[in-house]
Each structure stands twice: as structure tokens, then as C-alpha cells.
Amino acid sequence: EAGVAQSPRYKIIEKRQSVAFWCNPISGHATLYWYQQILGQGPKLLIQFQNNGVVDDSQLPKDRFSAERLKGVDSTLKIQPAKLEDSAVYLCASSGRGRSDGYTFGSGTRLTVV
Amino acid sequence: AQSVTQPDIHITVSEGASLELRCNYSYGATPYLFWYVQSPGQGLQLLLKYFSGDTLVQGIKGFEAEFKRSQSSFNLRKPSVHWSDAAEYFCAVATFGNEKLTFGTGTRLTIIP
Numbered sequence: 146e147a148g149v150a151q152s153p154r155y156k157i158i159e160k161r162q163s164v165a166f167w168c169n170p171i172s173g174h175a176t177l178y179w180y181q182q183i184l185g186q187g188p189k190l191l192i193q194f195q196n197n198g199v200v201d202d203s204q205l206p207k208d209r210f211s212a213e214r215l216k217g218v219d220s221t222l223k224i225q226p227a228k229l230e231d232s233a234v235y236l237c238a239s240s241g242r243g244r245s246d247g248y249t250f251g252s253g254t255r256l257t258v259v
Numbered sequence: 260a261q262s263v264t265q266p267d268i269h270i271t272v273s274e275g276a277s278l279e280l281r282c283n284y285s286y287g288a289t290p291y292l293f294w295y296v297q298s299p300g301q302g303l304q305l306l307l308k309y310f311s312g313d314t315l316v317q318g319i320k321g322f323e324a325e326f327k328r329s330q331s332s333f334n335l336r337k338p339s340v341h342w343s344d345a346a347e348y349f350c351a352v353a354t355f356g357n358e359k360l361t362f363g364t365g366t367r368l369t370i371i372p
Contacts, residue, residue: 250303253301
């Protein structure tokens with residue numbers, strides 16, 4: 146089966162600019178996750194979707210980050226305006242039924258804010 | 260809330276030597292435990308997972324892990340490492356109800372000839 150697709154692979158922007166990342170999960174997977182991985186740290190969950198509804202966005206900086214999952218399939222994560230500390234790898238993951246199915250990760254988008 | 264501790268930030272091992280990476284978790288009930296590997300510039304690849312049953316689980320690439328409830332540990336082992344095993348290794352836990360993965364800070368593995 147095809148894996149989790151993410152684009153772009155790399156992005157460099159100036160601070161205060163906006164940026165968007167796209168994720169297409171494995172077909173049929175109801176749950177989609179966005180993680181932020183800062184260099185030298187483990188991934189941190191930003192937002193979790195179940196179909197097109199938000200399950201957990203407690204760690205999402207809502208003043209600048211937004212995410213949507215229209216039609217319960219692919220998802221977009223946006224940052225506006227970006228800060229230097231947003232430089233990180235943004236990973237998307239999907240799961241069929243949560244922890245019992247396991248989680249499949251995409252290759253990530255590496256964001257550099259200068 | 261659940262948490263994961265990986266006490267070793269960086270480990271260096273000679274090629275062909277054995278490996279053990281430590282992982283401790285904090286959670287009241289039986290967690291679902293995972294080990295992922297991340298090569299530079301790549302996403303996370305699942306090595307193995309533990310849900311229940313036999314506490315010694317086998318994974319891909321010759322890795323295994325043992326769940327020890329009394330020690331709240333889930334250590335990853337490999338009897339003989341290869342140069343291609345050099346990567347970052349993450350332990351993670353998922354719990355009933357929220358179905359989200361919580362990761363440790365990772366252990367970077369360096370292999371020397």
C-alpha cells in the first residue's frame with residue numbers, strides 16, 4: 146500500500162511569512178496526526194484528527210498555527226506568521242484504528258525560518 | 260499523563276557488538292509501547308511494538324525488546340549491530356482513550372568500525 150505522502154520536503158522562509166504543509170494519509174485511515182520535531186528532540190503532537198473532526202489540539206499554538214482535514218482525507222497545516230523557533234521537521238502520521246493498528250509516518254517537511 | 264524517558268542521549272558501539280537502548284515509561288495501566296528508528300532526513304520507521312502477551316517481542320532488522328512491568332521499562336536490544344544501524348531511536352507510548360503517541364527524546368546511535 147502507498148505510504149503517507151507529505152509535501153514539500155523542504156521549505157525555507159523568512160520570519161513573519163506564512164507557510165503551508167500538505168499530508169495525504171494511507172487510504173482508509175481515519176486518524177491523522179501532525180507532529181513537530183525540533184532538532185535534537187522527540188516528535189511532539191500538535192493536532193490529532195479523527196475523520197474530519199479535531200480530537201486533540203491542546204499543543205497547537207493557535208495564535209499562529211492552524212490545521213484542517215477537509216472530507217476526512219488529506220490535511221493541511223499552516224503557520225502564519227512564522228517565527229524562528231518554528232524551524233523544525235513537521236511529520237504527518239496516520240492510523241486506522243489508533244494504537245492497535247500502529248502508526249505510519251510520512252517523510253516529513255523540514256522547515257527553516259530565517 | 261503518560262511520559263517516556265530515554266536516559267541515553269548518545270551511544271557509541273563497535274560494529275558487531277551487542278546493543279541495548281533503554282526506555283522507561285510512566286503510565287498507570289498497561290501501555291502500548293513502540294520503538295521507531297529515524298535515519299537522517301527520513302521519517303520514522305516502526306521497529307517493533309508491544310501490546311500484550313509475550314513480553315519479549317521481535318521486530319524488523321534483527322531487533323527485539325523486552326517489556327518489564329516491574330521496572331516500567333521497554334529496552335531495545337540487538338545482538339550484533341551493523342554500520343547501517345546508525346540512526347536515531349525513539350521509544351514511544353500510546354494509551355487507552357486518546358490513541359496518540361508520546362515520544363521520548365531519542366537516543367542517537369553511532370557505530371564505529
